[in-house]
Amino acid sequence: MTETIIQTDGLVKSFKGTNVVDRVDLTIRKGEIYGFLGPNGAGKTTTIRMLLGLMKPSAGTISIFGKSLTSSKIEILRKVGSLVESPSYYDHLNGRENLEALRKVLQVPKSRIDEVLAIVRLTKDAHRPVKEYSLGMKQRLGIASSLLGEPELLILDEPTNGLDPSGIQEIRELIKSLPEECGITIMISSHLLSEIEQMATQVGIISKGRLIYQDSIEKLQSKAQHRIRLRVGNGEIAKKKLLPHGHVAEAEEEYIYVEVHHDDEIASVVSTLVKEKIPVYRIEEQRQSLEDIFLDLTKDEEGSYASHSAS
Known part of the structure; x- marks a missing residue:
């Protein structure tokens, strides 16, 4: 059986007595592009922040690479790259200089900068000031930053948000290439089913804090009437x-x-x-389109976890 990279059991995060993440059981296996899909406010970013150790769960457990995040946090996060919300950069510096500043923090070889610039197709623009970059180029630079430490797991939170159609296509093709070219497992969140459908091999749908579906894209499509x-x-x-x-x-x-x-x-x-x-x-x-299925699954006010969940 394929190695499990992320496993959560009964993951909960409460704010002022309300569970914004409610007993979520994620299973993400090696080599997958796992689409974490849900409406805005469904609990995606909160879940991701807990997976990255940026927020402490109210209940439940998180295991990454087969180890507890609580007891092996530093060891785990050395092998994880992430891009949560907007990438941070120094816009007066060029792309290469931005990566060099981060490289010194991560203490990785200088040659790694050329490698990640090539992966995200920014080699030709490496010496341009970042303030001249398009939004799509800035997103690619953010992904390059997350790849510097040669991660085994990449977690991306809404990486195509705000991009124009050509920028979305650039990021989509880049993400799809990473598991095969770099051996990376990817978790990508989005509120757009059309994006997840074109990138992901597995999908988890979260609504009102509950994971209401988890299985392959093909299984989701087979639900169509x-x-x-x-x-x-x-x-x-x-x-x-x-x-x-x-x-x-x-x-x-x-x-x-x-x-x-x-x-x-x-x-x-x-x-x-x-x-x-x-x-x-x-x-x-x-x-019935996948969009219709997604709307059917998420419109239920009660979450109806048991009837829609799949293992």
Whole structure:
């Protein structure tokens, strides 16, 4: 079984008697890009701050690289790179000088600066003052800073926030390349499902402090309901004609909707309608989008943890 990099059990953070992170059990395995997804205010940044030792949990445990964060904090954090909220830099210095200041603190070889500049594709702009950088370039410099210490785990909090479409694409492609090129496990938070869907291999969805889903992107996509919409002229008549033949349909004016799983089921529905002299004008497949699934999972005021959680 693949090595577990992050494991939390019953993680809780309370403020003034309210659990902003409520019994969260995260499991992130080696080599994954784990998308930590949730609406703004769901508890993502608070969870990340606890994982980085910046905030003490009210309850629960955190294990990283198989060791307790409480007892092995310094040893663990030496192998973790992070970018939480906006990256910090000296805008009067150039990119290389910013990295050199951090390199001295981390005590890593000078050659590492050229390596991380190449990884984030900033080599050509290394001697430009950071104040001349675009927002996307500043984000890439922030990621370069987080990579200086050759981390095994990279934690990124909303790294595409505020970027234009080209900047978002740059950061997305960079993040996707890191596990294979650098052997890094990545945890990335976002409130945008479209971003997580294009980067992550695993996803955890947090809502109102509770982890309501945790599994692969593919499993999440399989939750989508597939149904066939048929334009038949009179939906109510078509619905009644199908029922004796074992086909359950929903009717809406000139349309009927049928949930089907195989092509032969569609063929049977159409054949039945034709035999019953019901005209079929159009057949369309309708898929529930991942966005719809995300909204369905997060709109429940009660969190409904048990019904949506997956191991």
